[in-house]
């Protein structure tokens with residue numbers, strides 16, 4: 001059993017969080033979108049994915065998944081933090097990494113023990129080092 005934080009509960013983050021919880025891990029799923037988090041606490045899904053609402057409900061009821069807007073709360077005891085925020089393409093097709101940068105900075109400012117950060121968002125090669133530099137510099 002691992003303690004996992006998932007940052008961004010959109011298509012990728014919510015499915016990732018629910019599946020890790022269903023495998024028996026403890027997951028705290030975080031988003032800056034307060035409405036999205038409030039809805040998830042009430043069992044209202046932001047996206048449609050077959051079976052997702054049952055999966056989330058089962059793991060909420062068992063206490064394996066919780067939702068928050070607080071980085072401090074989400075990172076408490078976390079061993080892994082998955083960044084799953086959006087990386088929309090610009091006009092030239094390059095990924096906009098501003099949300100990844102903001103997530104990395106917030107993780108760095110709120111983590112209180114060593115943890116492994118995983119870029120789950122679609123990002124260019126080299127982003128792992130770039131995120132590590134953001135975390136070290138925060």
Ligand SMILES: NC(=O)c1ccc[n+]([C@@H]2O[C@H](COP(=O)([O-])OP(=O)(O)OC[C@H]3O[C@@H](n4cnc5c(N)ncnc54)[C@H](O)[C@@H]3O)[C@@H](O)[C@H]2O)c1
Pocket residue numbers: 007008009010011012013030031032033036084085086087099102103106120121122123
């Ligand atoms: N949707 C897909 O099928 C799919 C498939 C493969 C890869 N991806 C990639 O996965 C990543 C996420 O895509 P998605 O479709 O899940 O995006 P999404 O827009 O559905 O969800 C992103 C979430 O991140 C949240 N967020 C933004 N900034 C944040 C921050 N600083 N801290 C916390 N939360 C923040 C947003 O509020 C939103 O809820 C992107 O890089 C995308 O390219 C998506």
